[in-house]
Structure formats: structure tokens, C-alpha cells
Amino acid sequence: MLQNASIAIVDDEPDVLSMLADALRRDGFEVVCCASAADLDDALDTGAPDLVVLDVNMPGEDGISIARRLRATRQLPIIMLTALADTIDRVVGLEVGADDYVTKPFDPRELGARVRAVLRRARLMKETQPxxxxxxxxxxxxxxxxxxxxxxxxxxxxxxxxxxxxxxxxxxxxxxxxxxxxxxxxxxxxxxxxxxxxxxxxxxxxxxxxxxxxxxxxxxxxxxxxxxxxxxxxxxxxxxxxxxxx
Structure with missing residues (x-):
């Protein structure tokens, strides 16, 4: 079931991280909160999530760099979080292989719908591949x-x-x-x-x-x-x- 999927959220802003986590938990997802690339790497070491929601603008290793690294080593669905006006972030995110993006500020219902849509496509590919x-x-x-x-x-x-x-x-x-x-x-x-x-x-x-x-x-x-x-x-x-x- 999609509702049982594990979602890793990466965002350095505690308020945004908490809001994202609450929205996805209300939709029935299991959530792992990560405040940095290092936190995400630790989470990946303990068990791969089904999808990563990844903020673009973060100190240290930013979301674009993380997405590029993940895409090179894992078949893991990625949804990027970008500011409403930052078209260039959305373009670059797609160029490095993100599956979708959500703009801030976001509607929790839209976030849940995007997550479910990307999970459905990824799961269908996984289930049908021998x-x-x-x-x-x-x-x-x-x-x-x-x-x-x-x-x-x-x-x-x-x-x-x-x-x-x-x-x-x-x-x-x-x-x-x-x-x-x-x-x-x-x-x-x-x-x-x-x-x-x-x-x-x-x-x-x-x-x-x-x-x-x-x-x-x-x-x-x-x-x-x-x-x-x-x-x-x-x-x-x-x-x-x-x-x-x-």
C-alpha cells in the first residue's frame, strides 16, 4: 500500500521540516526527518526510504548536489522542494533527474498527491521488472x-x-x-x-x-x-x- 511507504524529508528549516512531516503522516506515510545531507546519508545506511522529498536551498551540500549523487547511485524517486519564483531550481532539479517538484509555499493536499503519483509510477516499474x-x-x-x-x-x-x-x-x-x-x-x-x-x-x-x-x-x-x-x-x-x- 502506498500509505505504508517510507518518505525521507530533507530540509534545514525545522518549522518547514515539521510541517512537511505532519502533512505526510496525516496521509498515512512513515516519515524520516533529515536536517542535512549527512542526516540523509545516515538514514540511507539504516534502510532505504521509498521516496525522498528534498529541499533545494540548504547550507553545506545543497539539494541539487544531493539529487545528482542519489541519481548516480540509486534508483530512488525524488521530489524537489523549490521556492515559487525559482524557475531555475526547478529546471536544474529536472536536469539532474528529479521525478517531480513542489513549490513553497505548498498545499499539503498537493504534496500528498504528488508523492502518491510518483510512488505509483516507481512501484509499477519495480513490480513489473523481472x-x-x-x-x-x-x-x-x-x-x-x-x-x-x-x-x-x-x-x-x-x-x-x-x-x-x-x-x-x-x-x-x-x-x-x-x-x-x-x-x-x-x-x-x-x-x-x-x-x-x-x-x-x-x-x-x-x-x-x-x-x-x-x-x-x-x-x-x-x-x-x-x-x-x-x-x-x-x-x-x-x-x-x-x-x-x-
Whole structure:
């Protein structure tokens, strides 16, 4: 059950930390409060939470640095906390791989809804991914179950991205949803509005810039030359088109 999930909250402001914890506990979540990156590392050593709510602006190691470090070593859902006016924080947070963000001041109901949405996507990916990845080699997949994205293959049934050797590649739940939309519509120009609509349907908060950031992150994994993309191409002023390799 999502309500039994463990949430680690990282914020250096005691009042905000307490308010966040109270809001999530009312929603039935177990909460671990962390006032710094060091506190979070201690919490991770004792048992990995199901999701991290991470403030951007903190003394010492800030939220962006923590998110980048977590994304490099763990498949752990991350929601960033940013100030309402700090668009750059939201953009950078998405660039380092955050799954979503919540702006301060926040509505406790919105926070709970965002947490549940990210947990649902992450749990679905975890539950549907096989324990052993021998069957992830693209050539052995069932017809139609795998879409080729250049240097990688999207396994639609196992909900994961694998390289040419069949090894899983790091990908967030929202990035998977974006790739699956492309896979369902090859050689079709998809507008940003269309991609935003699909993201919203899966509970992800998005904007035009967020779509662009996620496409950029995906290109770094799948394109031979991400600066000259051939698989997911930009259609200027419109959106993107997925061109399967010939």
C-alpha cells in the first residue's frame, strides 16, 4: 500500500521540516526527518526510504548536489522542494533527474498527491521488472514488446530501458512514460501539448521546459551523438518525432 511507504524529508528549516512531516503522516506515510545531507546519508545506511522529498536551498551540500549523487547511485524517486519564483531550481532539479517538484509555499493536499503519483509510477516499474534480466536481450523479446531507440531498447512489458547487451539503464518513471509515448507513435510529430497531456495522465507535473529537459536527458543515453540527434528529432516550434533506426 502506498500509505505504508517510507518518505525521507530533507530540509534545514525545522518549522518547514515539521510541517512537511505532519502533512505526510496525516496521509498515512512513515516519515524520516533529515536536517542535512549527512542526516540523509545516515538514514540511507539504516534502510532505504521509498521516496525522498528534498529541499533545494540548504547550507553545506545543497539539494541539487544531493539529487545528482542519489541519481548516480540509486534508483530512488525524488521530489524537489523549490521556492515559487525559482524557475531555475526547478529546471536544474529536472536536469539532474528529479521525478517531480513542489513549490513553497505548498498545499499539503498537493504534496500528498504528488508523492502518491510518483510512488505509483516507481512501484509499477519495480513490480513489473523481472528479477533476472536474461530475457531483457532485445532479440529474445516478444514481437512488439521492445522498441529500438538507437543505442538502447525500451522494454514495454518490463517497463525498463536496456542497452545493446541487455543490461538495464538508469531511467526515471516519467522518462519511461515519455519514451513509451514515442514508441506508440513512431514517425509521428508529437506536439509538446500532446506530450504534456500524456504526462499529466500519468500523474506527472510538467511544462514545456520540463519536456525539453527530459528529452535532453534521454538523448544522452540513446543517441550516438546527442548534439545531433537522429532518433528523437526536434521539430522546431512544434515538438518532437521518434524516428526508429532503419
Amino acid at each position: 528479477a533476472e534480466r536474461q530475457d531483457a536481450v532485445p532479440q529474445k523479446a516478444r514481437p512488439g514488446a521492445v522498441a529500438c531507440f538507437g543505442e538502447a531498447f525500451l522494454d514495454l512489458d518490463a517497463r525498463c530501458l536496456v542497452d545493446r547487451q541487455g543490461s538495464p539503464m538508469a531511467i526515471t518513471a516519467t522518462e519511461f512514460e515519455l519514451l513509451s509515448t514515442f514508441a506508440r507513435h513512431p514517425n509521428t510529430v508529437l506536439t509538446r501539448d500532446r506530450l504534456l497531456g500524456d504526462a499529466a495522465a500519468h500523474g506527472a507535473s510538467c511544462c514545456d521546459r520540463a519536456i525539453d529537459i527530459r528529452v535532453t536527458r534521454i538523448r544522452k543515453r540513446i543517441e550516438v551523438n546527442p548534439t545531433r540527434p537522429q532518433i528523437i528529432r526536434t521539430v522546431r516550434s512544434v515538438g518532437y518525432v521518434y524516428v526508429p533506426p532503419g
